[in-house]
Amino acid sequence: MQTHVQIDSVLKRARGYWFVDGFTEMAAGVFFILLAGILLLQGNVFQASNPSHFLSVVGIISLVKLFGFLVTVLVLWWLKDNFTYPRTGFVRGNRLTAAQVLTLLRNAILFLLLPIFGLMIVSVLLATVGGVLSSMPVWFPIGVGLIWAVLCILAGEWTGVARFRVLGILFLLAGIAVGIWQWSAGLPVLSALDQPAVQEVVNRGLNGLGVLVLISGLPLVVSGLVTFLRYRKANPTPYVEEA
Numbered sequence: 001m002q003t004h005v006q007i008d009s010v011l012k013r014a015r016g017y018w019f020v021d022g023f024t025e026m027a028a029g030v031f032f033i034l035l036a037g038i039l040l041l042q043g044n045v046f047q048a049s050n051p052s053h054f055l056s057v058v059g060i061i062s063l064v065k066l067f068g069f070l071v072t073v074l075v076l077w078w079l080k081d082n083f084t085y086p087r088t089g090f091v092r093g094n095r096l097t098a099a100q101v102l103t104l105l106r107n108a109i110l111f112l113l114l115p116i117f118g119l120m121i122v123s124v125l126l127a128t129v130g131g132v133l134s135s136m137p138v139w140f141p142i143g144v145g146l147i148w149a150v151l152c153i154l155a156g157e158w159t160g161v162a163r164f165r166v167l168g169i170l171f172l173l174a175g176i177a178v179g180i181w182q183w184s185a186g187l188p189v190l191s192a193l194d195q196p197a198v199q200e201v202v203n204r205g206l207n208g209l210g211v212l213v214l215i216s217g218l219p220l221v222v223s224g225l226v227t228f229l230r231y232r233k234a235n236p237t238p239y240v241e242e243a
Contacts, residue, residue, distance in 0.1 A: 025227065029219075152165070163227070
């Protein structure tokens with residue numbers, strides 16, 4: 001039993017090494033803040049009367065997520081190759097393996113689609129279409145915050161990084177706070193799917209999601225910055241092997 005615990009501890013430390021410098025949280029936080037700006041901007045210009053505009057909103061957000069995800073990973077690799085690994089070891093090869101590419105694409109697809117599909121399926125099963133749409137500004141941020149919280153806490157368990165559990169709780173609280181804010185502002189009544197009511201719901205949904213992403217990005221930046229400062233203090237210079 002003790003040997004199994006020791007092996008599990010070693011595996012967790014190996015998995016958590018990617019997060020030892022705080023760069024991942026800082027990069028994710030900056031990405032969240034930029035994405036929040038786009039969501040808030042689209043939430044104020046969306047027009048339900050123009051279906052092509054709706055498709056363009058979805059396309060823009062999806063492209064920003066995918067492109068931003070890939071750019072963030074590439075920037076992280078560069079930072080680790082030039083700052084982290086020279087201080088605490090490990091050098092990554094220059095070539096991307098097929099497994100790494102597939103992992104990136106899988107994570108990007110999950111990041112883009114899983115929260116939306118999961119929440120929509122549950123909502124359709126539990127309520128009428130009109131009820132789902134009218135209450136979307138409330139349940140959507142709460143649901144997204146819950147999914148992020150679960151994923152973050154599971155990541156904390158898998159890597160042994162305790163601060164991920166705290167971030168997960170903050171994501172959940174942020175989602176609940178945005179949902180309460182939207183609920184206190186009142187919900188539109190959709191007796192029929194009239195365009196003004198649909199436009200209000202979607203605009204408020206985008207704005208609520210934008211606020212959630214924004215206030216979720218801030219603790220990521222703070223967590224990453226604090227972790228980086230600690231890492232920099234513990235490893236001020238690159239490692240030099242003694243002759």
